[in-house]
Amino acid sequence: MSMKAIMYHYVRPSDANLPFLKHLHFDDFKLQLDYFENTYGIINQDEFINSLRTGEAVKGVVLTFDDALSCHYDFVYKELKRRNLWGIFYVPTLMYSSDKILDVHRIHILLGMVESQLIYNELINLVTDEMCTDASKIEFKTLTYNTQKNDSYTNLVKRILNYFISYEFRETIIDQLMEKFIPEQNRQRSKFYITEEQILEMQENGMTIGSHTASHPVLSKLNRVDQTKEIINSFSFLEQTCKGLPYKTFCYPYGGFHSFNQDTVNVLNENDCLFSFNVEHRDIVQSDLLNHKQELPRYDCNQFKFGQIRE
Numbered sequence: 001m002s003m004k005a006i007m008y009h010y011v012r013p014s015d016a017n018l019p020f021l022k023h024l025h026f027d028d029f030k031l032q033l034d035y036f037e038n039t040y041g042i043i044n045q046d047e048f049i050n051s052l053r054t055g056e057a058v059k060g061v062v063l064t065f066d067d068a069l070s071c072h073y074d075f076v077y078k079e080l081k082r083r084n085l086w087g088i089f090y091v092p093t094l095m096y097s098s099d100k101i102l103d104v105h106r107i108h109i110l111l112g113m114v115e116s117q118l119i120y121n122e123l124i125n126l127v128t129d130e131m132c133t134d135a136s137k138i139e140f141k142t143l144t145y146n147t148q149k150n151d152s153y154t155n156l157v158k159r160i161l162n163y164f165i166s167y168e169f170r171e172t173i174i175d176q177l178m179e180k181f182i183p184e185q186n187r188q189r190s191k192f193y194i195t196e197e198q199i200l201e202m203q204e205n206g207m208t209i210g211s212h213t214a215s216h217p218v219l220s221k222l223n224r225v226d227q228t229k230e231i232i233n234s235f236s237f238l239e240q241t242c243k244g245l246p247y248k249t250f251c252y253p254y255g256g257f258h259s260f261n262q263d264t265v266n267v268l269n270e271n272d273c274l275f276s277f278n279v280e281h282r283d284i285v286q287s288d289l290l291n292h293k294q295e296l297p298r299y300d301c302n303q304f305k306f307g308q309i310r311e
């Protein structure tokens with residue numbers, strides 16, 4: 001019995017507006033659904049919930065979609081509905097109250113729209129040594145004096161924004177980059193994410209809506225109190241938006257065992273979360289279903305036929 005959960009992010013046709021955005025092409029997604037339906041079968045909600053109760057894995061694939069991206073309604077949900085399939089959609093929730101696209105996604109928009117070398121050059125102007133974390137100050141200096149030729153500008157931009165800059169400066173720097181490079185209409189939250197109405201419609205049509213925290217942080221970097229806030233606030237937003245959730249499910253931002261800790265698992269258990277997904281590339285087995293419900297393993301779609309990003 002091989003039971004597999006699959007993780008997706010951007011699933012959409014190519015968009016001339018975002019020529020560099022890494023996404024699974026919608027046509028490839030449909031081919032992959034055909035492949036999964038024919039090879040493993042796709043598990044429905046009742047089968048999955050039942051296997052969590054009994055500990056018996058069932059043969060098939062569970063489809064999961066992270067980050068509440070607008071393509072999850074426009075393409076994914078409509079396709080799943082057409083095929084009568086079940087999917088779980090993990091939604092970060094802070095953007096619904098702030099009207100701002102989350103930093104993690106603003107970096108995707110920047111790198112998806114603009115040549116990464118231009119962003120890199122601008123970053124080098126904006127970021128000073130003082131803005132860097134102590135751990136990265138020397139590395140940042142070296143970087144600005146001699147850029148390694150084998151390093152792509154995309155990776156450099158990501159390293160500066162995700163690793164070098166202290167958290168307190170990061171949002172302002174991203175604000176400045178967005179202002180400089182991204183037209184107003186592409187900075188709107190409502191175009192980037194699924195809407196609250198769509199979330200409700202998706203649940204009412206058989207999809208599962210789960211929490212992906214409020215602000216999409218690396219949870220293991222937060223203390224227990226702040227982790228609790230991230231988790232509780234996002235669930236209460238979703239319960240309100242969906243007019244009640246049949247059960248709570250969660251998935252860790254970024255994923256992997258470094259992205260959460262025992263506090264996270266305890267908070268999820270204390271809040272009656274039924275199950276949570278990690279990123280760990282293996283099948284779900286009986287011991288996961290019985291003893292590690294908050295750390296269910298999940299594959300990336302690119303590990304299966306048709307799941308690769310087009311060049």
Ligand SMILES: [Zn+2]
Binds near residue numbers: 067
């Ligand atoms: Zn995410």
